[in-house]
Amino acid sequence: MNFLILEPEIDNFVFSFYCKRRKIFYHKKADMCRGLNTTQQEWQSCLKEIIDSFDINSYNAADTIVVIRVICGGTVFTAPEIVNCNTITKLEQLIPHAPLHMPGTIELVKACNNFFSSIPVLLVFGDTFFKSLPERERVYALNRTTADKIPRERYGLNGLVHQAACFYLWRILRQRFCNCQPGVISIHLGDFPEVVALKGSRAVMLSYPLPGETFSPETDPGIILTLAQEFNWGPEKLNKILTQKCGWYGLTGSKTDLSRIFKTDDNINALAQQVCRYQLLQSCAAGAAVAGRIDALVFSGRFCKAGNYLRYSLKQDLETALAGAKKDIYVDIYDQSYTAAVRDIADNYFVNY
Amino acid sequence: MQILIFNCGSSSLKYKIIAMPSGRQLAAGEAQRVGPPTAQPPCIISTCNGKTDKIEVNMPDHTAAFKEVMNILQQKHKLDIQAIGHRIVHGGNFFQKPVRVNKEVLPELYATQKLAPLHNPPAVKLINACLKLYPDLPQVMVFDTGYHSTIPAYASTYCLPADISQKLHIKKYGFHGTSHRYVISEAAEHLSIAVKKINAVSCHLGSGGASLCAVVNGQSIDNTMGFSPLPGLIMSTRCGDISAATVIHLLAEYNGNCPAVEKELNKKSGLLGLSGKSGDIRDIVTAEAKGTDEAANKAFRIYISRIKKYLGSYLAAVAALSGRPADAVIFTDTIGETVPQVRTAVISGMSHFGINIAYDLNNSINTLPADITASGSRIKILVIRTNEELAIARDVFKLLHRKPVSQE
Numbered sequence: 138m139n140f141l142i143l144e145p146e147i148d149n150f151v152f153s154f155y156c157k158r159r160k161i162f163y164h165k166k167a168d169m170c171r172g173l174n175t176t177q178q179e180w181q182s183c184l185k186e187i188i189d190s191f192d193i194n195s196y197n198a199a200d201t202i203v204v205i206r207v208i209c210g211g212t213v214f215t216a217p218e219i220v221n222c223n224t225i226t227k228l229e230q231l232i233p234h235a236p237l238h239m240p241g242t243i244e245l246v247k248a249c250n251n252f253f254s255s256i257p258v259l260l261v262f263g264d265t266f267f268k269s270l271p272e273r274e275r276v277y278a279l280n281r282t283t284a285d286k287i288p289r290e291r292y293g294l295n296g297l298v299h300q301a302a303c304f305y306l307w308r309i310l311r312q313r314f315c316n317c318q319p320g321v322i323s324i325h326l327g328d329f330p331e332v333v334a335l336k337g338s339r340a341v342m343l344s345y346p347l348p349g350e351t352f353s354p355e356t357d358p359g360i361i362l363t364l365a366q367e368f369n370w371g372p373e374k375l376n377k378i379l380t381q382k383c384g385w386y387g388l389t390g391s392k393t394d395l396s397r398i399f400k401t402d403d404n405i406n407a408l409a410q411q412v413c414r415y416q417l418l419q420s421c422a423a424g425a426a427v428a429g430r431i432d433a434l435v436f437s438g439r440f441c442k443a444g445n446y447l448r449y450s451l452k453q454d455l456e457t458a459l460a461g462a463k464k465d466i467y468v469d470i471y472d473q474s475y476t477a478a479v480r481d482i483a484d485n486y487f488v489n490y
Numbered sequence: 491m492q493i494l495i496f497n498c499g500s501s502s503l504k505y506k507i508i509a510m511p512s513g514r515q516l517a518a519g520e521a522q523r524v525g526p527p528t529a530q531p532p533c534i535i536s537t538c539n540g541k542t543d544k545i546e547v548n549m550p551d552h553t554a555a556f557k558e559v560m561n562i563l564q565q566k567h568k569l570d571i572q573a574i575g576h577r578i579v580h581g582g583n584f585f586q587k588p589v590r591v592n593k594e595v596l597p598e599l600y601a602t603q604k605l606a607p608l609h610n611p612p613a614v615k616l617i618n619a620c621l622k623l624y625p626d627l628p629q630v631m632v633f634d635t636g637y638h639s640t641i642p643a644y645a646s647t648y649c650l651p652a653d654i655s656q657k658l659h660i661k662k663y664g665f666h667g668t669s670h671r672y673v674i675s676e677a678a679e680h681l682s683i684a685v686k687k688i689n690a691v692s693c694h695l696g697s698g699g700a701s702l703c704a705v706v707n708g709q710s711i712d713n714t715m716g717f718s719p720l721p722g723l724i725m726s727t728r729c730g731d732i733s734a735a736t737v738i739h740l741l742a743e744y745n746g747n748c749p750a751v752e753k754e755l756n757k758k759s760g761l762l763g764l765s766g767k768s769g770d771i772r773d774i775v776t777a778e779a780k781g782t783d784e785a786a787n788k789a790f791r792i793y794i795s796r797i798k799k800y801l802g803s804y805l806a807a808v809a810a811l812s813g814r815p816a817d818a819v820i821f822t823d824t825i826g827e828t829v830p831q832v833r834t835a836v837i838s839g840m841s842h843f844g845i846n847i848a849y850d851l852n853n854s855i856n857t858l859p860a861d862i863t864a865s866g867s868r869i870k871i872l873v874i875r876t877n878e879e880l881a882i883a884r885d886v887f888k889l890l891h892r893k894p895v896s897q898e
Contacts (some may be wrong), residue, residue, distance in 0.1 A: 276792065278724040278730055279754070280766070286739075355649075358755050360734075361737040362751060363717070365748050378651075382651050383651065387652070388649045415810075420803075423799035429839050457809040458805050
């Protein structure tokens, strides 16, 4: 099976083509369109250019699926869906939830439906993975009046990659866990690192984001209020500082990332390594507490290879803590891009389909 | 030696007189409605020798309250106070251990007021009043944050620009340290383990504030509260952990009005915010048991889930640092000591951590300390009554015992 993957963003558009049989994977940023501001007609010309550039017919068009990544499925879509006569109406219901993304996405879906009249178009949604997350993980302990004024629920940021990483893990561990719901911890080491715990295929715990390159996720409101009062900073300035001056940059004083932090052993990097190890351990153990068991860990994301520095200590510390469980936690790394994760989800969908 | 222990609130002054080294409580009481006039008149509730009196007196400030309390203790109860211990909520970076009050430490004490604006300023006023009226009476300050000074840098450092953290003294300080330290020492005694060897997670679940503390070799290695007492567990009216982005959203909603946002997060959130009715988990447990109040059910689930997650995190933190599972999980303070439903809900489903609760023992506690561990559980579960005043009295006695004023 071949996948043509379309990933529209607000102001750019990335497309990829994957031929499973020949293990060929093209990945390109399209310069010929204006992202989600593109009209249906413009999309159609854009799709023609894409097809011409790939010479799709040489890859057996009959065995090709078009996959569109959609930012959110809200409560309307709870799983990937092949575009059918009801899909556009359902997508239109999501416009109030994502007014910047959905109108352009709908135009793209319509264009694909016209252009690829004999090829299935599959939509995969960025928020589907977190649909199973219990309410207790999503809500803040605020009063209802206050909660109504702000985004009241939290979702993770890397659902598609978590989902693909878990599919990858389940394929490997299918035999081992055929009779039980395994406890899996999915550790995403990307721009916004986060940890999700799964019980079977259900996400049951979502950590707060962990520090990123320049981003600090501090969960102590007292810190934000102190910064606001002491420096007289407004919301915009606070947001800028917390997203651009903090995280590993704030801690080490230099622009760095997880892969560099674990390759250098000076004092300041040693502290960053310890902070990272400790926060990951805490999030994984919190996940284990909620999931009721822990059988496997999987690292994913742009810096997933830092998992090689973390996996042994994390496994050892968790196994020591899990004094009442069998000590045999499986650890793996899902080293694939965001686009490849979309491909793997689509692939998994059609395998089961 | 009779030691007077003060616990100073913003509009109250609680006290106990403890005889050391026996630890026997001789008297206790509370000056209520200290400060500007309120609907009810200010009064002192005083208990001595099993008899409780209520005395209405004018107390416009903590100095006046202090004078009245001393008057009652010395004139009415004929007590001979030989030292004073003060519970101070925040010691900042200045105070890690109990300190005797003298002129040298006062500037640093004044500097801590900004870090705990509700709690430290009245305590500082009280100390000054004591110095003025009883200059020869030894005074010792015991800091709630002191016990957490051993939290390693990797757990106490926030990923903020270093110059900002240094300028504003931003780090994880942790709170409830005196209570955690006390129950850890009691647990060590109960389990016949040296305090310096015990590894545990202490769950201080109060009717107001609450925090968990991870302990390795008797020392705090982490606490769910942080730079401020807001983060961590969901509390009576405090929100607990919340994303920075949400606080920024709130600031935008309130046009940058920090006190208003602080009030929202400190006084209107937590269990009260979730349930819409009560900030007391006991009310929520009652409503949840009936099964008809959806908001109460939700509040209970979220409250328990947060404790459970931190318990798992801290059991792992203890295991990672010590190389072995914890010796005990300890429940203390009002909710931890008296609400078996909370203990059951927290521990249920944690058997993979080697921790199993004996439901029958948990539901029939008559005296404390109590061991509610099920047979086969690798980790002990203890319920221990906290006694911060006794912990402070011990500290005062220890600091002064080489120069006792007189024998008890």
